[in-house]
Amino acid sequence: MTSPQLNRKLYKPESVLGSRLQTELAISILLRWGVFTCSLSIAAGFILQILQVPALSNDLIKAGLVLLISLPIIRVGMTVLLFLIERDWVFMFITLFVLMVLLGSIFYGKLN
Amino acid sequence: MMHWNDGISNPLVFESLLFLISISAGVFGSIVGMGGGIIIVPALTLIFGVSMQHAVGASLVAAIATSSGAAATYVRDHMTNVRLALFLEVATTLGALLGVFLSPWIPTSGLFFAFSLILLFSAGMMMKPRKSEALSPTLSHPWAKTLKLDSSYPEKNERIHYGVAHVPLAFFLMIAAGILSALLGIGSGTLKVPAMDSAMKLPMKVSSATSNFMIGVTAAASAGAYYMKGNILPILAAPVALGVLCGATLGTKIMIHLPSQSIRKLFVVILLLISIQMGLKSFGIQLQ
Numbered sequence: 001m002t003s004p005q006l007n008r009k010l011y012k013p014e015s016v017l018g019s020r021l022q023t024e025l026a027i028s029i030l031l032r033w034g035v036f037t038c039s040l041s042i043a044a045g046f047i048l049q050i051l052q053v054p055a056l057s058n059d060l061i062k063a064g065l066v067l068l069i070s071l072p073i074i075r076v077g078m079t080v081l082l083f084l085i086e087r088d089w090v091f092m093f094i095t096l097f098v099l100m101v102l103l104g105s106i107f108y109g110k111l112n
Numbered sequence: 113m114m115h116w117n118d119g120i121s122n123p124l125v126f127e128s129l130l131f132l133i134s135i136s137a138g139v140f141g142s143i144v145g146m147g148g149g150i151i152i153v154p155a156l157t158l159i160f161g162v163s164m165q166h167a168v169g170a171s172l173v174a175a176i177a178t179s180s181g182a183a184a185t186y187v188r189d190h191m192t193n194v195r196l197a198l199f200l201e202v203a204t205t206l207g208a209l210l211g212v213f214l215s216p217w218i219p220t221s222g223l224f225f226a227f228s229l230i231l232l233f234s235a236g237m238m239m240k241p242r243k244s245e246a247l248s249p250t251l252s253h254p255w256a257k258t259l260k261l262d263s264s265y266p267e268k269n270e271r272i273h274y275g276v277a278h279v280p281l282a283f284f285l286m287i288a289a290g291i292l293s294a295l296l297g298i299g300s301g302t303l304k305v306p307a308m309d310s311a312m313k314l315p316m317k318v319s320s321a322t323s324n325f326m327i328g329v330t331a332a333a334s335a336g337a338y339y340m341k342g343n344i345l346p347i348l349a350a351p352v353a354l355g356v357l358c359g360a361t362l363g364t365k366i367m368i369h370l371p372s373q374s375i376r377k378l379f380v381v382i383l384l385l386i387s388i389q390m391g392l393k394s395f396g397i398q399l400q
Binding site: 039045064101 | 179
């Protein structure tokens, strides 16, 4: 069972270092699981390719690649939310700006 | 030279070869803070005869894979300075935007020569002896204090505290780095690491890990557009992604044990090689 004190610490980090460590931990967990899922999906696609199941194999490989390309964008989006929760306005706007430029450039690429 | 469509009849042989080359690109990229494009692009174009745009598409996937694969470990171990990376990402994305708008007005041939000289200068700056690997936090720039950029990193079971110098200068250099990589199609790690090392006086491992963290975002912006245009071919990108992810995981384990000075020397050698390549390119001699 978690004590109420521990919960308060989780939601209202008392020191900057505490909140910084939580942001880093969240980024690290996101990347670890993201990379693991991509690798699994692409590897499964290769195995199905050897077993000659082309349709499913292509879908799995494509899904893995799309997730891999999206991962940095998801990462930036997640940091915007983390800084919003921490009420760190300077860094919230910094990450929000980067997210806007990222989405803008992908959209611009689609238009051209 | 073989062509991947007809030269190698069995796609599995081609994919396995590419997978192995990509492992080395991942190991190398995660150690020096680059995307591994300088291994992937020549391998694809020179060995397999892949067209330049498809090779670049695959190398963008390699950069994202190196970044995300290595950052999972570097961020957890606090080798990456996440707040600094996020702050500097504003400069590099701004620079990349400016580069796209400037490109119709700037002749690139003259730029390759200038870039070659910039790299030579960067190599020289990085070889200058330093008093210590980490800057004392008391010498940090005032902006570093306001933005809470000072941090610490692990070295031989110790946590070493470091400060961040010349924050405005580095911000300006990162804008320039963004412009140049957009104009010349150069991986941005090449310019990020020298700016962090020489201007901000960061420890080499922190520069490399932080650059590594940042290149994923820069590459994702281009990769998204490349994917929409159909320039990311799964037959190339899939073995590259898988190989680089394996290589990057391995690379983070090696980098932690390497002496900082060895990583710095390795980086300087690469800078000199790219400088020579860019110099030749400015005189119309193409190596790729």
